[in-house]
Amino acid sequence: MSGLILMIASDVRDRQNHSVGRHGLWAMDDQRASMLQSTSECALLFQQFDWASSPLGPVDGWSPELRTLVDVTMNSLQPMLIVWGPEQIILYNDGYARMCGNRHPGGFGHPFRDLWYDIWDQVDPIISAAYAGHGTSMDDIEFIMHRNGFPEETHFAFSYTPVRDPTGAVLGMFCACTETTADVRLRREQVSERERLLRIFELSPAATAALTGPNHVFDFANAAFAAMIGDRDVIGRPAAEALPALAQAGLITSLDAVYRSGMPLTAHAMPLMLETDSAHTRGKRLIDLICQPMRDPSGAMAGILLQTQDVTEQLAEEEHRNLLARELAHRLKNQLAMVQAIVSQTLRSAGDITSARRALGDRLAVLGAAHDMIIKGGANTSTMAEVVAQMTQVHDDKLAPRIQVDGPPLRIAARPTLSLSLILHELATNASKYGALSVPSGRVQLNWDLSGPNRDRVEISWTEHAGPPVAMPQADGTGSKLIKAGLSGTQDCQVEIAFHPMGLHCRICADLKGFESEH
Known part of the structure; x- marks a missing residue:
């Protein structure tokens, strides 16, 4: 990323030396009015900001590297952040502004620490590493932020990239990031929903098992199912291998038909020779059976939910x-x-x-x-x-x-x-x-x-x-x-x-x- 920035900055420097006109990236006659093609909120905020009183100084004195990054950031739809100079002044676009909560626009053009003071103990090592010339990339980092006036758990994917001048000195840091809080919450809800369903199935008096894939591999079996088959270890094994009695009764062929057609199957008082205890004592049992197809979010067949009940004594x-x-x-x-x-x-x-x-x-x-x-x-x-x-x-x-x-x-x-x-x-x-x-x-x-x-x-x-x-x-x-x-x-x-x-x-x-x- 820093190499690309240096190439763009070099091109800008050459074009400035040839007196690029009003439609260039940074025309000299009206720097802030013509430097950006974006009309976003943060681009307008940038144009109105009193940079002369900022540690960064007037815009016409900015380095080509900073000008290039500002142009890239303000015209990008992805959340982006620039931290610049020894004072670590920040500039960001509209995507990043939404992640700031009610601290925007107050944080724009001010030190990075002032914006994220409540999580600075976590941010400081990462920004310090960037200023030391070491980039950092994370797919998920968790913060407890107070950006909206109350504590909330947040998650982000980001990369911190040091930005250097032609001599190799670090001028600042550039960050492209994405807030993943909603995705993390959704995954948790999905996991929680799965765990809730598993608890329901586990407590069900009906012997229940989940089979996945065309080979009907056991993915889950509750205690009632384990007791019915003599507490055999079936998880991770194809049904025909784990319970040969199913194949002997012709049930594997029926499972294949359910998987191909997506249509449920029911059977009453199906005779099965099962090992009904840990000593592998075999006995003929009469089983009521429901095979319910399961589909993935795209609608494709994913497996079969097997619910059975031993009705021999009944x-x-x-x-x-x-x-x-x-x-x-x-x-x-x-x-x-x-x-x-x-x-x-x-x-x-x-x-x-x-x-x-x-x-x-x-x-x-x-x-x-x-x-x-x-x-x-x-x-x-x-x-x-x-x-x-x-x-x-x-x-x-x-x-x-x-x-x-x-x-x-x-x-x-x-x-x-x-x-x-x-x-x-x-x-x-x-x-x-x-x-x-x-x-x-x-x-x-x-x-x-x-x-x-x-x-x-x-x-x-x-x-x-x-x-x-x-x-x-x-x-x-x-x-x-x-x-x-x-x-x-x-x-x-x-x-x-x-x-x-x-x-x-x-x-x-x-x-x-x-x-x-x-x-």
């Missing part, structure tokens, strides 16, 4: 609820048969009509309570003894009980309570119709206890004795399906039904944690 629970609903419908159809069995059993053991009426009313009331529990789904935690007692009051005889029960105190959560109540009533109903309770000599043994090496499982046993011969049915009815479905709310429930000639035996074994508490 769908299993829905199926279980449907099974219970079907069973409820089945049981309602058999109400007359149940009532008939209750009436027959009551009348058979009653001594007179009055006691028969009382016992029959009690048992029908218990039957109604059992159905209330089924419909409500077990609103409160029950005990094993309460559920069993409810069943025996409906199906057994108080005076001559034929269902023998035995087991320790156990709590049952709401969901297992509903399932167990249905199962026991189903077993008792079948026993009343076809099994041990259908004949006077028949008996049932109902036991429950804790089992397993850590006593972390509950085992329930229903065994019929002295009833009519039983045989395995040709096909499972809705009641059998309900029994085999096991206890809702438990993670690991096993049901075994054996049709022995001497009587039916049913064994139910489930995890104690799911049996006793909701989770």
